[in-house]
Amino acid sequence: MKNFDELFDTEKRALINKVAVYTNDKLTHEAKYFDETSEFPKELLTPLLEQNIFSFLLSDEKLDLAVFLEIIRIVSKKFASLASILLTQGFYAIHPLNEFGTKKQKEKYLGELVSGKKIGAFGLSEEAADSRFNSELKTIAWETEDGWEISGSKKYISDAPVADVFLIVAKIQRSSDSMDTGIFIIDSNQEGLVINEPMNKMGVRSLPVASVDLNKVKLDKNSLLGGVTEGSRQIQSVMNLMKLAVSLQALGISQGSFEKGMDYLSLVRRFGNRLIDNQDIQYKMADLRASVYSAEAFTRQIILTDPQDTIEVAVAKLLTANVAIETTETVIQLTGGYGYMKDSEIERYVRDAKITAIYGGSSRSQKEIIAKHWIDNRGEKYSGN
Ligand SMILES: Cc1cc2nc3c(=O)[nH]c(=O)nc-3n(C[C@H](O)[C@H](O)[C@H](O)COP(=O)(O)OP(=O)(O)OC[C@H]3O[C@@H](n4cnc5c(N)ncnc54)[C@H](O)[C@@H]3O)c2cc1C
Structure with a gap:
């Protein structure tokens, strides 16, 4: 653009x-x-x-x-x-x-x-708590005399197998009843931190992902991010930018898949014709072009206006992930057996596109964020003006 x-x-x-x-x-x-x-x-x-x-x-x-x-x-x-x-x-x-x-x-x-000398990882997701983080976190940080002791388990943590430092989200348990949330900075060699075996994934296969267990990990007072128990606010900021990044990733996957598809559709075949000369195929590719273009324009507008607008960011993530899945699936369909073979690399885009609707918050949870506002505010911000 x-x-x-x-x-x-x-x-x-x-x-x-x-x-x-x-x-x-x-x-x-x-x-x-x-x-x-x-x-x-x-x-x-x-x-x-x-x-x-x-x-x-x-x-x-x-x-x-x-x-x-x-x-x-x-x-x-x-x-x-x-x-x-x-x-x-x-x-x-x-x-x-x-x-x-x-x-x-x-x-x-x-x-x-x-x-890049050190690699970092972020542990929010748990068995019963996804990236919405308002769900029930079971990782607990107990305040001790000289710091904190954390126990719990985090699942699907990107880069965990290669990480030098972890930012781990935990509920804070003080002697009082209050349960705030905090983010803790933990070095990977810290006693009690267990990084499990890398998991075998459908897509983004070079991104190493593993679950992480925390068994009474003892930390000093300085390990609480910002020194404050304002995890909810911090996580909101992190997740908004993460979702925009995944949106741009989804757009890149869509565009890469589109280009790969066009290369094949433009090849002259045995009897001198090209698949792209078929009107039905032209229309399908034109529809994809329009979807990618509009999703890109919308997402860029959010980046330049308010990248911390939680609702608009959720719309961008939902939209771009849908476009990536639609584009990659249409391209593999239009390129037939060729696209299905590993050597074409078209199938890799189908596998990689799917993650954009899952990590950084699933597409269903983006819909919840978008809809929650209508329920809470009786339709305010329905049309953005
Ligand atoms: C490759 C990869 C990398 C990841 N990296 C990280 C990372 O670095 N750090 C991190 O913290 N997390 C990470 N995650 C976790 C990711 O954020 C979660 O997988 C994602 O938020 C979805 O949560 P879940 O897997 O727990 O799904 P679940 O909560 O088990 O939900 C499964 C499906 O059901 C839907 N659903 C759940 N509850 C409801 C409901 N009440 N009503 C309707 N639908 C519902 C969900 O939206 C989802 O579509 C990663 C995941 C993957 C696959």
Whole structure:
């Protein structure tokens, strides 16, 4: 979208261009190998870290956020797993520490997370509590004389098998009855923290995911993020940005799948015809183009106006995930047996698209967020004006 790119200055545009060149030249060829082996693509991260891409998340400027999200979209066009690793580090580790960390916490962790020397992970989801976090959390932090003791279990934690530091959400149990929520910073070598075996997944296969158990993990007072028990507010901020990042990932997957589909549909076949010469196929691709374009325009508008507008962010996530699933499924259908084969790499987009409707909060929970407002406020903000 031309107008959006024009908002960036020459330097930012040059950086985005560099990432696009790297994505096209390198990631296009590497994604298949990493998808098949599920290896963590450390060496593919390095050239992006050298561009200091995470430093954009240290700024308050919406345009800087937009640059980082644009990188997520571009990388997702060719290699969605790598984008998952970037968005986990960016919005589950760097953003919460930068936005809410104490001076000491920032000094200890932020530099190495931004440079990529350390990998961070965020543990919110539990057996009975998904990313809505208002559901019942069973991980409890007991206040002790000199700090905290945490016990519980977190499931499906991105990057857990490679993480150096965890941000773990827990209910806070003080001697009084009050039950606040807090986020705790825990080093991966901390006694009592158990990182379980990496899980075998349908898509984003190079993103390592594991469950994490906390068995009476003892922490000092400084390990509570920001030193305050304001977990709900902090999590809201983290989840809003995470959902925007997943939205951009969904758009990138849609666009990458669309391009792959068009390449095949445009090939001249045995009797000189091309699939794209068929009017029905043209119409299907035109519909996809329109859906992707409108979802992209809407999402970008939210980034530039209010990336912390919980309802609009939920709409963007729901919309873009639906578009990614619709686009990738239509493309595999239109490309027939060719698309179904691993070598075409079209089927990988179908598998990768599905995660955008699950992590960062499922599509059903986005609908709940959108609908809750109508119930609570008797229809206010029904049309946005
Ligand atoms: C690859 C991957 C990476 C992840 N990374 C992280 C991470 O880094 N950190 C983290 O904290 N979490 C992570 N998650 C967890 C993710 O956020 C959750 O899987 C997601 O929020 C859905 O929660 P759930 O799996 O517990 O689904 P469930 O709560 O079991 O729900 C299953 C389905 O039922 C729906 N549902 C649930 N309750 C209701 C209801 N009352 N009414 C109607 N429908 C309902 C849900 O919306 C969902 O569609 C990851 C998950 C995956 C798959």
